Amino acid sequence: MKAAAFDYVKPDTVDQVIALLQTHGDDARVLAGGQTLMATLNMRLSEPLMVIDITGIAALRGIERRGDVLRIGALATHTQIEESALVKQHAPLLTEAAPHIAHRAIRNSGTWGGSIAYADPAAEWPACLLALGGTVVVQGPRGERRIAADDFYLGLYTTALAPDEIVIAGEIPLARPGQWHGLSELARRHGDYAIVGLAASAQRQGAALSGVRLAFMGVATTPWRARRTEQLLEGKVPDAATQAMAVASLRAEIDPLPDLTNTPETKRHLAGVLLQRLLASAHA
Amino acid sequence: MADLHPLHVTVNGQAHRCSIAPRTHLVDFLREDLGLKGSHLGCEHGVCGACTVELNGQIVRGCLTLAVQADGGSVQTIEGLSQSGVIRDLQQAFVARNALQCGFCTSGMLMAAKELVETRPEATRAEVREWISGNYCRCTGYHAIVDAICDVLRQRKETQA
Numbered sequence: 549m550k551a552a553a554f555d556y557v558k559p560d561t562v563d564q565v566i567a568l569l570q571t572h573g574d575d576a577r578v579l580a581g582g583q584t585l586m587a588t589l590n591m592r593l594s595e596p597l598m599v600i601d602i603t604g605i606a607a608l609r610g611i612e613r614r615g616d617v618l619r620i621g622a623l624a625t626h627t628q629i630e631e632s633a634l635v636k637q638h639a640p641l642l643t644e645a646a647p648h649i650a651h652r653a654i655r656n657s658g659t660w661g662g663s664i665a666y667a668d669p670a671a672e673w674p675a676c677l678l679a680l681g682g683t684v685v686v687q688g689p690r691g692e693r694r695i696a697a698d699d700f701y702l703g704l705y706t707t708a709l710a711p712d713e714i715v716i717a718g719e720i721p722l723a724r725p726g727q728w729h730g731l732s733e734l735a736r737r738h739g740d741y742a743i744v745g746l747a748a749s750a751q752r753q754g755a756a757l758s759g760v761r762l763a764f765m766g767v768a769t770t771p772w773r774a775r776r777t778e779q780l781l782e783g784k785v786p787d788a789a790t791q792a793m794a795v796a797s798l799r800a801e802i803d804p805l806p807d808l809t810n811t812p813e814t815k816r817h818l819a820g821v822l823l824q825r826l827l828a829s830a831h832a
Numbered sequence: 833m834a835d836l837h838p839l840h841v842t843v844n845g846q847a848h849r850c851s852i853a854p855r856t857h858l859v860d861f862l863r864e865d866l867g868l869k870g871s872h873l874g875c876e877h878g879v880c881g882a883c884t885v886e887l888n889g890q891i892v893r894g895c896l897t898l899a900v901q902a903d904g905g906s907v908q909t910i911e912g913l914s915q916s917g918v919i920r921d922l923q924q925a926f927v928a929r930n931a932l933q934c935g936f937c938t939s940g941m942l943m944a945a946k947e948l949v950e951t952r953p954e955a956t957r958a959e960v961r962e963w964i965s966g967n968y969c970r971c972t973g974y975h976a977i978v979d980a981i982c983d984v985l986r987q988r989k990e991t992q993a
Contacts (some may be wrong), residue, residue: 549876556837556854556900581899586857586896587877599854601901627890651966652947654878656890657897738962 550591558601562608562687562716564599570689572598578714579603580623582649584666587669591759598651608661608716611635617683617719622661627652629660639720641680641749644670645672648731651739661715662698670741670766673718674701678763678771679747682720688713701770716800727739728754730826733765736809736817742766743807744815746822751831755785757830762823767804767815777823786827794827795820841902843868844912852899859883859894861902862909870910870939874968881967884940885909891947910939921947921987925980934970940967945981949988957982 559565569576577596579585582605588594602608608623611632618638620629629635630646649655649663649672663673664684677684677697684695688710700708709715723729733745745765750757758782762774777797784790804815836851843866854860860884862868874880876895883894886908890961913919922945926932931941941964948955948963955963960981961974969977 550860551855551857553853553855555835556898558900579901581903582898583878583893583896586893586898589855590857590876590895599898601898603901647962650878651881651944652892652963653881653884653891653944653966654896657892738965 549591551586551594552595553749554589554596555598556601557598558604560604562602562605562714565602565710565714566667566687566689566712568598568600569714573711576600578660578665578711581625581658581803582662584656584662584668594655602714613638613722614719616722619717619719620660621717622659622715624660624663626650626655626658626660626663630655638722640723641676641679641731641747642673642720644729644731645676645747646781648672648733648735648739648742648745657722657765660718661712664718665707665709665715667705668741668810669701669704669768669770669772670745671771672731672742672745672747672765675719675745675763675765675771677720678773679729679749679761680720681749681761684715685717685719686710686713687716687778692716694719698773704769710725728752728757730829732822732825734822743810744804744818744822746819746826748826748830750781755831756783758783759779762798764802764819766807767802767819769805774798774801774803774823781827786831791824791827791831795824798823837900837903839900839903841899841904842906844907844909844915852898854898857895858885858887858892858897858899858902858907861899862894862907868909868911870914872936874970878944879968880937881940881944882937884943884967886947887941890941910942912944913942913946921984922946922949922980925983925987926977929976929980929982929983931973931976933969933973933976933979937967937969941969941977945977945984948981949984953985953988955985960985 575597581603610621635642684699729749733742742765750760760778804812872882874882878893878896885894
């Protein structure tokens, strides 16, 4: 199919974007990499009157270290993150996650900010942001504000972003020595959305783990943290007995939504498989 | 609403100035306005990869890119790559390995394969499969396509050795 007609504007500054959003409200859509928006336009699932192309805003580009965080601009593409030496050094979970995002042609266009703002519960970046305790930086008419990833995802495709705000960056605390991370996902085909996925991080204290964060993809209306199981793992050595206990805890805690081909029971089982694999790798 | 927008774009080395409706995606512009029919449209929602073209040196989904977004940029299509000869070895390997089949997916496969052999010269067969899994072949000719790309990776490595 073809997109319905729309007006197209390409502002140079975030302030111009915000003014346009205030004027046009829900009739406008923000276009960055377009790897979701263009598909919905082509299928006429979305028929905005105006498309605001933000890819000309230089301030939204770039990946840099700022103090104790890695700041990734909203327009950084998945490929740029995948190939960034800074990301590999300071947020290696992202380097590991990037190849799971669709395919190369899509990673070349799709953006970090777009994925964070779109909030697909099966997508990699929102889950990674949660697993690493990241922060979403947004800008609106009242200026800039920082929202913890834990507070950003409210419901299905619903975030704490106000209608006249845009995501300008996402910040990740720099990986400290002894940080452990892991990512595992099951998809029908590599690059497809996860049936179930898990992004995890922790600090190693000797053989034990502390500050465990387990962020699941594809199980709830948002990326979802298994907080009870995280607590259970606190201070534990992830040996075989702990792995079994954690998997049992997770399967009691998790309440997955089905998708077209997988029941909640299947997803509950698969979530446990992923947790077991990652904990085994943490123990290795 | 929806006024035409100016578009200044270099396609296969040739500059074009025109006006275009914002809703037109890149492959419709290439096919309908410029008559370059080598890039194909399959699904038009980014899944099949038949529309893959190079924009500013990287492969993109032509159906998920607005033509106006190419303004000021440079596009390479299969026609350009064929004429310049930069993927002659890939094209020959596709013929030799019977990897063409009906040909519908071939231009997208070649665009994707070009970026693979240029950016990942050490790619293993498994990595080739994973990379090319973003492109659908409706004849299911995948094995032959993977064989052809692996041949070129090997040949290019031998040539450099």
